[in-house]
Amino acid sequence: MLRINGETADPGLIEDAFARFKAEAEMLSEVSCCERDGEFRTLAEEEVIDGILLAQEAEQNSPAPAPEEVRSAFEDTLRQWREHGASWDLLDAQRESLRAETISKLRMERFTEGLWRDLPELTEEDLRAWYEANRARFRQPPSARALHLVRFPESADPWDDYAAMLDLRRRALDGADFADLAKTHTKKRGAETDLGWIEQQRVFNPFESMLFSLRKDEVSPVFFYEQALHLVKVEEVREAAVQPFEEVADGIREEVERARRLQVLKDLAATLRTTAVIERD
Template sequence: MALIVNGEEIEDETIENEFRTIKGHYERTLQVACCERDPEFRALAKDNLASRLIIQQEAMKRFPEVSTEDVKSRLAKLIEESGSEDQFLMRIGMPVKDEGLLHAQVSNGVRMDKMMIAVYAPEPTPTDEDMRAWYEKNIQYFLTEEEVKASHITLSLAGARSRAEVYTQVRELRGKALAGADFDALAVEHNSNKETPPDLGWFKRGEFMEEFECIAFSMNEGEVSPVFTTQLGFHICKLTGRKPAVPKPFDDVKDEVRHRMLEQHRDEKFNVFVDELKKAASIEDTDPDEGCGCGH
């Protein structure tokens, strides 16, 4: 028994699952190695679970009974959003329909909806002047995507006697380009894939392989890259244009501004609400951090 919230226990297995989910996220984003941050992640797991439980407890306290009509309405909406009842049941992890459990889960959702409507109220109705001021203060949310234009030379390893041979050839081509040779002419003559034009045109992040984009977006216009590799072989590229991110016109993003203002309002209200519940709650952590068990 590791965590007791207002007399209600949170099982060790639940805490461990939450901990592993948090740690897995940081591992996937390369922000953690081994167990160096395990105490932090375990504390975060416990805080997440305690927060969720006190919110559920408060919803049950405020709305102990919900109407059958509200439950049916919410269930119908969830099924419609999922595409079918079977898909909805799969999404919530219920391979076999359990009427009692399903009713309980949907009822909890109804309670949460009712409570959050009360928490968020009154919601703002910003004027155009309010929205324009918020837009100008938070302009980083309303920028176009940066674009670059590049030409490339790619030599495949297929049929080569060695990687060193291909690398040397690409390096020689880079030397010619740096000396003033026409880059696209070199590409037409030497590219392994003759069907792909040298000029890749304008592109944004996420349209090509990450290895290529890291090089292209880090270059200055007119610059020829160092030799680099991907799974396709050895490459060099030349940046031939750059369109920096610029603010989108206010009138084009007015709806997005309104939405973001509403989301900010809700986030602030929610955080205050949860903090107040946690201050009033009895939260007992009976077990110290156990580490990761790997010997470190």
């Protein structure tokens, strides 16, 4: 059981935060199964503690919202619940708690608006400095449109399959139409030969490493990958680029503003912790 200044934390909030932290790490392939569960649970508890401290501060320092404001916000809350399938019986049973949550949310909104009011206006210089420090975020990888010919070794002597692919490459280099060769000789299920546009996402992947070492109209050497022999020809190439500042400035402003506001809340929560009574049973 977790209590903050005598208020018991909802275990469901901790479980939700725990699941979110773990899912985010799994998406980044940083964790498997349960190896970092203790770390994620600690992060979840700390997040819930900060949230409760901020809500308590808002309760003490933000005036109660006007009845009309509460009525309008409460109606919006009920409408949203109904849109998500909640029955009227459920809403009647939860009416008082939903109303309390609505008032608490209004108080928090007013409280945080006051905290953020004194933040200095972001300038274009601020945004450009952030852009330069995070240019890798806006990198667009190279891409290529390629034709593909693949054959799976079938002969008793692997050299026979390799020699057949060498002959197909020689014919392509001598002027034969690669698209026709691929359609006639590829062994791919479905006989697809046009790979369309491929972005370079895996630098050390053998297929992409070969593909993106080629220039336009160049035919690759025969190479072996995933139990098959391959030939690729590059039809078109788009070089790597970085999105210009002007295209991403609005998104940068939103992200930097959001980060600044979050930091204000984190700093306040850290201050509130110095006098808070936090109990764990």
